[in-house]
Amino acid sequence: MAGPGEITVLLREWGDGKPGATDHLFELVYPQLRSIAGALFRGERPENLLQPTSVVNELFLKLVRQRNLRFEDREHFYSLSARIMRRVLVDHARSERRQKRDGGVSIPLDEGLAWVDAKQAEMIDLDRVLAELEELDQRKCRMVELRFFMGFTVEETAELLSISKASVDRDLRFVRGWLYDRLHTA
Amino acid sequence: MRRDADIWDELQTLFHLAEATPELDRERVLAENCSDPELLRRVMTIFRAAHVEVEVEQTQPWSGSILSNRIGPYTIIRHLGTGGLGSVYLVERMVGGVVQRSALKVLAPHAAGPAFIERFHREQHILASLEHPNITRMRDAGLGDDGQPYLVMEFVDGIHLDTYCDDRVLGIPERLEIFSQVCDAVAYAHRNLVVHLDLKPSNILVTADGMVKLLDFGTSKLIQPDSLLTTTITATPAYASPEQLRNDPVTTACDIYSLGAVLFELLSGRRPNDKASIAIMIERAMKEQEPESLQLAVTEEAAANRGLTASRLRTVLGGDLATIVAKCLSPRPGDRYPSLDALAGDIQRFMDGRPVLVRPQTRFYRIGKFVRRNRKAVIVGVLVNVAIVATLGYAAWRQQQAIREGQRALRMQTFMYRLFKLANSNYTGKPAVTVPEFLELGVKILPDYIKDPADLREAQLSLAESMFENGDMKNAQKVFSDVIASAKTAGDVGAEAEAEAFSGNIAYQQGPMDLGEKLTAHALELSKKPGVSPAVRAWSAIYYAWNRENNGFHSDENLRLLEFAVKESRDYHLPPHETAEALDNLGAGYDMHGRTAEAEAAYTQALEVYGQDPSALCDQSEIYGDLAFIKDKRGQLPESLQLYQRAYDGYKTCSGAESRGALIEQDYLAGALIKLGRAKEAIPILEASLPAWRRVAGSSPDLGDPFYFLVQGYLATGRYQDAEKTAKVLVDLQTGKVAPTDRRFGIAHLFWARALAGQNRYEDALPHAEIADKLLQVDANPGPNKLGVEAHQLLLDIKSRLASQ
Numbered sequence: 001m002a003g004p005g006e007i008t009v010l011l012r013e014w015g016d017g018k019p020g021a022t023d024h025l026f027e028l029v030y031p032q033l034r035s036i037a038g039a040l041f042r043g044e045r046p047e048n049l050l051q052p053t054s055v056v057n058e059l060f061l062k063l064v065r066q067r068n069l070r071f072e073d074r075e076h077f078y079s080l081s082a083r084i085m086r087r088v089l090v091d092h093a094r095s096e097r098r099q100k101r102d103g104g105v106s107i108p109l110d111e112g113l114a115w116v117d118a119k120q121a122e123m124i125d126l127d128r129v130l131a132e133l134e135e136l137d138q139r140k141c142r143m144v145e146l147r148f149f150m151g152f153t154v155e156e157t158a159e160l161l162s163i164s165k166a167s168v169d170r171d172l173r174f175v176r177g178w179l180y181d182r183l184h185t186a
Numbered sequence: 187m188r189r190d191a192d193i194w195d196e197l198q199t200l201f202h203l204a205e206a207t208p209e210l211d212r213e214r215v216l217a218e219n220c221s222d223p224e225l226l227r228r229v230m231t232i233f234r235a236a237h238v239e240v241e242v243e244q245t246q247p248w249s250g251s252i253l254s255n256r257i258g259p260y261t262i263i264r265h266l267g268t269g270g271l272g273s274v275y276l277v278e279r280m281v282g283g284v285v286q287r288s289a290l291k292v293l294a295p296h297a298a299g300p301a302f303i304e305r306f307h308r309e310q311h312i313l314a315s316l317e318h319p320n321i322t323r324m325r326d327a328g329l330g331d332d333g334q335p336y337l338v339m340e341f342v343d344g345i346h347l348d349t350y351c352d353d354r355v356l357g358i359p360e361r362l363e364i365f366s367q368v369c370d371a372v373a374y375a376h377r378n379l380v381v382h383l384d385l386k387p388s389n390i391l392v393t394a395d396g397m398v399k400l401l402d403f404g405t406s407k408l409i410q411p412d413s414l415l416t417t418t419i420t421a422t423p424a425y426a427s428p429e430q431l432r433n434d435p436v437t438t439a440c441d442i443y444s445l446g447a448v449l450f451e452l453l454s455g456r457r458p459n460d461k462a463s464i465a466i467m468i469e470r471a472m473k474e475q476e477p478e479s480l481q482l483a484v485t486e487e488a489a490a491n492r493g494l495t496a497s498r499l500r501t502v503l504g505g506d507l508a509t510i511v512a513k514c515l516s517p518r519p520g521d522r523y524p525s526l527d528a529l530a531g532d533i534q535r536f537m538d539g540r541p542v543l544v545r546p547q548t549r550f551y552r553i554g555k556f557v558r559r560n561r562k563a564v565i566v567g568v569l570v571n572v573a574i575v576a577t578l579g580y581a582a583w584r585q586q587q588a589i590r591e592g593q594r595a596l597r598m599q600t601f602m603y604r605l606f607k608l609a610n611s612n613y614t615g616k617p618a619v620t621v622p623e624f625l626e627l628g629v630k631i632l633p634d635y636i637k638d639p640a641d642l643r644e645a646q647l648s649l650a651e652s653m654f655e656n657g658d659m660k661n662a663q664k665v666f667s668d669v670i671a672s673a674k675t676a677g678d679v680g681a682e683a684e685a686e687a688f689s690g691n692i693a694y695q696q697g698p699m700d701l702g703e704k705l706t707a708h709a710l711e712l713s714k715k716p717g718v719s720p721a722v723r724a725w726s727a728i729y730y731a732w733n734r735e736n737n738g739f740h741s742d743e744n745l746r747l748l749e750f751a752v753k754e755s756r757d758y759h760l761p762p763h764e765t766a767e768a769l770d771n772l773g774a775g776y777d778m779h780g781r782t783a784e785a786e787a788a789y790t791q792a793l794e795v796y797g798q799d800p801s802a803l804c805d806q807s808e809i810y811g812d813l814a815f816i817k818d819k820r821g822q823l824p825e826s827l828q829l830y831q832r833a834y835d836g837y838k839t840c841s842g843a844e845s846r847g848a849l850i851e852q853d854y855l856a857g858a859l860i861k862l863g864r865a866k867e868a869i870p871i872l873e874a875s876l877p878a879w880r881r882v883a884g885s886s887p888d889l890g891d892p893f894y895f896l897v898q899g900y901l902a903t904g905r906y907q908d909a910e911k912t913a914k915v916l917v918d919l920q921t922g923k924v925a926p927t928d929r930r931f932g933i934a935h936l937f938w939a940r941a942l943a944g945q946n947r948y949e950d951a952l953p954h955a956e957i958a959d960k961l962l963q964v965d966a967n968p969g970p971n972k973l974g975v976e977a978h979q980l981l982l983d984i985k986s987r988l989a990s991q
Contacts, residue, residue, distance in 0.1 A: 078465065136194055151463045174201045177236025178190075184235070 082145035093123035320371035344391030359759035367398035373526035385444035428471035439519035446514020455488020477515035683712035720758035807836030830855035906944035913938035932961025
């Protein structure tokens with residue numbers, strides 16, 4: 001298992017745009033998160049089940065355990081976190097689909113989930129459509145991830161991306177329509 | 187069909203164009219801007235999808251295996267809610283022939299698992315060990331038919347702390363009062379080695395009669411003295427301490443943080459960092475960021491829910507309260523209050539107006555608080571300070587105030603008002619400081635230092651009220667008029683009502699009297715509007731009532747207003763001196779209406795409210811005097827003597843032996859001595875007081891007081907010639923100063939007649955007896971007119987003597 005120091009180094013490298021840093025980080029952080037998420041959904045730590053943000057919390061704790069990790073490049077850090085969150089949730093949905101019958105339990109995330117009306121069963125579709133969006137418009141995909149996988153408010157998203165709240169609102173309205181259309185008609 | 191990638195920019199442009207166009211024109215405008223019908227259709231599809239309302243899926247309350255309406259011996263009445271552990275039901279059960287209602291918490295099926303059961307048992311264990319009036323009591327625990335564990339707790343018919351306070355538009359003192367109850371309960375839990383770990387308004391219920399009940403010790407952990415426990419985050423993030431968010435060990439300091447967050451919301455109207463996402467909250471916790479400002483959280487709506495304007499609320503929250511809250515919300519557990527008792531102590535000190543321990547003790551602050559507590563002792567110091575401020579320049583003061591921002595107004599008010607009140611209270615005929623000049627100066631320079639119009643009005647009111655107390659009615663009236671005009675324009679109802687109440691009082695005293703009534707009546711009307719502080723409401727009622735009463739309208743309505751003022755000051759937990767003054771007024775009102783038993787009760791309560799407050803010694807002494815007078819009238823002379831003595835001693839301490847208050851009490855004390863047959867002791871006291879009386883009263887009719895008692899003393903000891911001379915002084919003092927029909931003339935002539943009759947000069951006595959009889963038969967006071975009877979008896983006596991001669 002990776003120590004926090006290693007994560008920090010990788011995170012810095014990733015922030016500096018070093019090729020391959022992302023994958024390394026993923027490999028380091030992901031298995032733990034995955035198991036946490038799985039345990040959460042299996043009800044082994046069920047006190048957290050009703051706590052929609054547990055996964056986010058755990059992610060933070062793993063990534064930022066070390067006090068000396070600076071938030072100098074917050075956009076990179078949070079964008080990465082959001083992508084990891086997305087992965088965790090989609091993978092969880094996949095395994096659920098294999099095992100489960102109804103697929104009816106909502107993913108315990110932010111209230112923003114209602115935005116795309118994604119039930120667990122739709123998470124895989126959402127992931128696919130988001131992949132399309134990423135091809136088309138990487139920045140908007142980041143925005144969606146931050147807002148809906150990290151639970152960032154519009155204000156925070158705007159601040160992080162150094163744009164106005166109005167343009168985040170404006171972009172998200174469009175993306176929402178687009179995603180909804182792709183999810184429900186494609 | 188073109189791929190989205192090829193039309194991505196166009197799609198967005200048209201989408202935003204569609205958004206910007208009114209519905210009726212939308213299709214036309216879009217068509218004008220796009221010739222590709224397929225693209226248009228696509229844009230409209232996305233546009234419609236973007237505005238689809240998605241319903242947030244509600245978690246259904248679990249009712250799973252509860253198919254019947256029973257769990258164990260309990261009958262379910264209704265579902266109350268679903269919480270972190272499971273569902274809660276209102277249930278009932280026959281206990282000893284009586285239906286007992288309880289709240290039953292049953293574990294949800296998804297919660298089934300070793301960890302949950304363990305936690306469930308933990309709660310059971312914890313709850314069973316806690317017994318406190320503000321913590322929900324556990325009654326029972328057991329397993330249902332299907333093996334589901336349940337807990338049965340006392341059912342609390344209450345509402346969430348925040349809702350309770352807002353619904354009732356509770357002011358800050360009442361909120362603090364309730365919060366103290368919460369502290370009490372949590373402190374008790376801490377003493378029993380239990381931390382709650384999920385304190386939030388929805389876990390704190392308040393019953394209709396204002397009783398706090400703490401719920402849900404489900405997350406709590408027993409503190410083990412030698413090991414720090416860690417917890418996964420189960421608390422509501424908004425109220426969770428940074429160490430909980432960081433997954434660090436938890437201690438009682440977590441609860442102190444959460445209570446700080448609850449207090450923050452209770453005072454300001456919203457939670458700290460309420461706009462932040464969880465992610466950012468965690469980031470803040472990691473970076474140990476300082477809490478945000480309590481004052482900046484204030485909104486108009488929150489202020490209205492506290493019966494204040496936003497600027498007033500910010501002012502109130504600016505001083506010690508901000509410090510107390512910030513201390514609780516420190517990101518580092520070690521920087522918080524070391525215990526809940528320390529927090530509760532500071533809150534109590536704040537409510538009592540004593541210096542709060544946590545606050546850095548700056549010089550300026552110390553002066554402010556010290557003045558409030560010990561008005562006599564620091565008077566000289568304060569005056570010296572004023573001189574320094576005045577001569578070294580206000581610049582330094584101003585700078586200090588700038589640093590203090592919002593505290594400025596409050597400090598200004600407290601400092602100034604107290605200063606002047608003090609100067610006044612010791613200004614009994616001794617021109618030690620030219621207070622009127624100083625007040626005038628204050629009014630003049632005020633706008634230079636206080637820019638906010640609302641703050642300015644508040645400060646002007648303080649100064650004008652000091653002028654009023656100092657008897658400078660002319661200048662006070664000018665300032666009140668300014669405040670009324672400015673408050674009217676700004677819609678500041680509170681300031682308008684306050685200024686009008688005082689202004690009306692001045693008009694009553696100085697004329698025109700009908701204007702006085704008009705103004706106090708309007709103030710009373712205004713004071714009923716929202717946004718007016720309870721103190722102003724109470725005072726408006728008091729002023730109006732006395733205005734009516736003194737104008738000859740003795741009605742029970744006046745008493746009801748005085749009663750209302752007392753109720754307001756109690757309900758809103760106004761500072762003790764306000765409540766006590768309202769009680770004092772009510773006592774005087776009852777007394778005026780001859781309801782002496784109630785008057786006595788009100789006075790006694792006023793004394794209780796004043797408690798041991800040394801700064802209220804003069805006020806207390808006056809009440810002792812009033813109480814003594816009631817006993818006096820009832821003929822309970824030994825008791826009244828004691829009370830007069832106490833009143834006199836009090837005044838002697840608070841304003842000096844030669845102050846008007848001390849002299850008055852001394853006179854009445856002598857009067858009681860005379861009635862007790864101890865006139866020989868009374869006479870030297872009264873004679874000795876005359877020089878001091880002359881200094882205080884000059885040649886005003888008030889100087890009659892000592893002579894009134896002195897003449898009785900002479901009469902009682904058979905010194906009729908001295909009595910005759912004194913009675914003449916009494917008449918002369920009042921001639922031309924009070925109305926010729928005034929009762930006081932009647933009394934003076936009665937004494938004069940008795941002095942002459944004592945010398946067997948019945949012929950000389952007759953005209954005085956006749957005047958006395960005529961004047962004393964009119965008695966506005968309730969109760970038997972003893973003097974009227976006495977005068978008539980004397981007249982008949984003298985006549986029969988003259989007839990038999």
